[in-house]
Amino acid sequence: xxxxxxxxxxxxxxxxxxxxxxxxxxxxxxxxxxxxxxxxxxxxxxxxxxxxxxxxxxxxxxx
Numbered sequence: 001x002x003x004x005x006x007x008x009x010x011x012x013x014x015x016x017x018x019x020x021x022x023x024x025x026x027x028x029x030x031x032x033x034x035x036x037x038x039x040x041x042x043x044x045x046x047x048x049x050x051x052x053x054x055x056x057x058x059x060x061x062x063x
Contacts, residue, residue, distance in 0.1 A: 023035065
């Protein structure tokens with residue numbers, strides 16, 4: 001099974017704890033764990049995921 005991805009938002013230590021626990025959960029069931037971590041760190045930006053969702057909802061896709 002291959003996951004498509006997810007987004008986390010929060011303080012560094014909180015987010016890394018979630019990543020660590022997710023890896024441990026997969027390790028318990030699989031012989032190999034691989035993941036890619038992408039970070040978007042911008043000083044002064046708080047709750048960036050929520051604002052991103054709000055922006056997308058204001059501008060629906062044209063099709």
